Amino acid sequence: MRRYDTNKMVTRPFEESAENRKALDDLVRERRKNIDHAIDKLDGLRPPPPPPTPRPRRKTG
Amino acid sequence: MTTVGDVVQRLLPEGTRPNSYRWRRCPQWPPDVFAVATTLLERTGIYAHERYSGRSGGGGLFGPAYRRRVADNGRRWRANIGVPRDVQRAWRTVAAAWNVPLEAIGSRAGAFWDDVFRLAASADEASEGLGFAHPDASPIADLVVFAYREYARGGPPLLPAVPWSVAWLVPASEACVQPKTRTSQVGCTIRCLSHHLALLPPASDAKAAWFAVWQPSDEERPLNLLLVPFPYRIAGSAFVAGGDIDDAGSSSSHFRVAQTWLRSSRSSLSAFIARLVREAEREVGRVHGIVLPELAIDHRTALALGRRFRRRGLDLFVAGVVEPPTRRGGPPRNAIVARGYRGRVGWVQAKHHRWKLDGRQIRRYHLGHVLDPGRSWWEEIDVARRELHFAVFRPGASVCALVCEDLARADPVQPVVRAIGPNLVIALLMDGPQTESRWPGQYAGVLSDDPGSSVLTLTSLGFLRRSVAPGEDEPREVALWKDSRSGAKALRLPDGAHALCLCINTASVTNWSLDGRSDGGGTIDLSLGAVRAIRHPSPPVWAT
Numbered sequence: 001m002r003r004y005d006t007n008k009m010v011t012r013p014f015e016e017s018a019e020n021r022k023a024l025d026d027l028v029r030e031r032r033k034n035i036d037h038a039i040d041k042l043d044g045l046r047p048p049p050p051p052p053t054p055r056p057r058r059k060t061g
Numbered sequence: 062m063t064t065v066g067d068v069v070q071r072l073l074p075e076g077t078r079p080n081s082y083r084w085r086r087c088p089q090w091p092p093d094v095f096a097v098a099t100t101l102l103e104r105t106g107i108y109a110h111e112r113y114s115g116r117s118g119g120g121g122l123f124g125p126a127y128r129r130r131v132a133d134n135g136r137r138w139r140a141n142i143g144v145p146r147d148v149q150r151a152w153r154t155v156a157a158a159w160n161v162p163l164e165a166i167g168s169r170a171g172a173f174w175d176d177v178f179r180l181a182a183s184a185d186e187a188s189e190g191l192g193f194a195h196p197d198a199s200p201i202a203d204l205v206v207f208a209y210r211e212y213a214r215g216g217p218p219l220l221p222a223v224p225w226s227v228a229w230l231v232p233a234s235e236a237c238v239q240p241k242t243r244t245s246q247v248g249c250t251i252r253c254l255s256h257h258l259a260l261l262p263p264a265s266d267a268k269a270a271w272f273a274v275w276q277p278s279d280e281e282r283p284l285n286l287l288l289v290p291f292p293y294r295i296a297g298s299a300f301v302a303g304g305d306i307d308d309a310g311s312s313s314s315h316f317r318v319a320q321t322w323l324r325s326s327r328s329s330l331s332a333f334i335a336r337l338v339r340e341a342e343r344e345v346g347r348v349h350g351i352v353l354p355e356l357a358i359d360h361r362t363a364l365a366l367g368r369r370f371r372r373r374g375l376d377l378f379v380a381g382v383v384e385p386p387t388r389r390g391g392p393p394r395n396a397i398v399a400r401g402y403r404g405r406v407g408w409v410q411a412k413h414h415r416w417k418l419d420g421r422q423i424r425r426y427h428l429g430h431v432l433d434p435g436r437s438w439w440e441e442i443d444v445a446r447r448e449l450h451f452a453v454f455r456p457g458a459s460v461c462a463l464v465c466e467d468l469a470r471a472d473p474v475q476p477v478v479r480a481i482g483p484n485l486v487i488a489l490l491m492d493g494p495q496t497e498s499r500w501p502g503q504y505a506g507v508l509s510d511d512p513g514s515s516v517l518t519l520t521s522l523g524f525l526r527r528s529v530a531p532g533e534d535e536p537r538e539v540a541l542w543k544d545s546r547s548g549a550k551a552l553r554l555p556d557g558a559h560a561l562c563l564c565i566n567t568a569s570v571t572n573w574s575l576d577g578r579s580d581g582g583g584t585i586d587l588s589l590g591a592v593r594a595i596r597h598p599s600p601p602v603w604a605t
Binding site: 002025027 | 078080089092141198200201204210213229253273371407408
């Protein structure tokens with residue numbers, strides 16, 4: 001319902017350097033197993049991807 | 062009458078699982094449980110009851126058994142993410158009291174509130190290290206760092222209100238939860254109940270943002286800060302009278318501050334400060350941060366300086382600036398441009414309150430020739446979009462920077478600052494002598510008392526010089542340091558010096574919560590170890 005409303009309301013309060021981004025990306029990569037485990041444990045934290053859109057059927061005849 | 066269920070439903074409108082609209086099971090995310098339990102305790106004030114505000118003697122709840130139980134809950138929750146059975150049991154007590162009015166149970170200590178306390182404390186224990194990125198982080202703390210990554214990438218973040226709140230199912234429009242770095246060691250307030258999480262008001266009037274940065278393991282101690290009280294002279298013409306305020310009979314007008322001092326100094330300022338850094342480094346080895354007072358420079362100069370000093374790997378750069386208006390013809394913003402943690406994160410924080418110059422102040426600062434002392438003069442600045450930024454600048458330590466008035470005004474900043482408990486508060490001022498007896502000293506004392514932050518205030522020598530008549534002795538107290546362990550220290554800039562270098566020592570201390578839990582010595586305490594005056598060997602004319 002209102003899951004992402006707060007974020008839409010506001011500007012981004014922090015500007016992050018490429019160095020920090022890389023360091024945290026490395027950390028996240030290293031801890032990926034831990035993080036995936038946590039995400040799996042929390043029901044519904046990551047909503048399932050939307051089902052693929054069915055291809056329109058080709059009209060025949 | 063508000064019931065227990067009303068409070069829970071308002072804080073968890075989707076239920077305790079996303080879109081479940083059921084509340085029987087305990088929420089899985091500790092900050093959500095913390096928000097609910099702490100709100101219940103705060104709404105009724107039950108935490109001040111004798112059973113909860115004392116220790117285990119005399120029938121109090123908080124004895125060794127309670128502490129062992131919540132510590133064990135926290136450890137299990139942190140490691141396995143699953144809600145421990147004991148916490149689930151305590152939640153069932155809350156769910157069973159769904160239709161009970163808060164008024165009916167609000168003043169009666171007993172099993173219901175014992176369980177609510179256990180929920181709040183277990184959630185707090187489970188959140189140890191949350192908001193910090195470090196090698197020994199728990200899966201819960203790792204997940205929060207990952208949520209920051211997702212947020213920074215610009216997509217829908219994993220936790221919807223990051224960086225304004227680390228709660229998951231509790232909307233930021235109802236309550237915010239943020240990491241915390243100090244627990245108040247005085248008084249009996251809801252803030253005294255937790256070590257790792259802070260319950261904040263909804264993200265409406267003033268929003269508090271927290272940002273996690275990667276913490277290198279090679280941090281240096283102590284923290285050496287270079288305070289540059291620039292500008293060294295301010296002409297009266299820098300205060301420009303604006304239009305009258307259209308209030309019936311208020312005799313109030315607007316004024317703006319024009320940074321006239323930058324005309325002569327802008328091109329050489331960067332090299333000047335770089336030289337001061339080199340001079341300071343002869344004494345202290347390495348400078349970790351630079352601080353400039355309120356309105357010292359413009360936004361463009363601040364960004365250029367920030368970039369220059371970022372290359373030097375500074376932990377902190379904090380400067381008062383004039384921010385250009387967000388709309389054409391609109392008022393500017395009086396703000397702080399800051400970079401933290403070796404330049405890895407930057408933020409801009411605007412002043413939340415306008416400065417009011419009355420006749421007494423106009424005479425004190427010798428401005429009667431530009432502003433009529435018979436009127437009140439309000440600083441013409443944009444005070445919309447109130448935000449407060451907290452950034453990690455050393456492992457386990459956070460900093461918050463405030464502009465002048467915001468140190469003194471209780472709302473909306475102080476409740477947030479007190480709840481999060483930054484280890485260092487830097488207040489940039491355009492003010493007179495920084496002494497304990499004047500207002501900056503008094504308000505610094507308030508924050509160093511509760512939550513125990515170390516507070517640094519800095520004004521410009523230029524404005525300080527305006528506070529005396531020609532021929533009188535010039536005051537030189539450009540800065541003030543106050544921490545929780547010692548009295549306020551006014552810091553004087555000697556004649557001929559251009560900056561002060563502060564060596565701030567860091568030490569790990571133990572904080573205790575109201576329910577008798579220790580943080581295991583995890584609180585960083587900052588104290589003033591040394592102050593040295595720094596002189597530029599060949600200063601430009603504008604610095605004399």
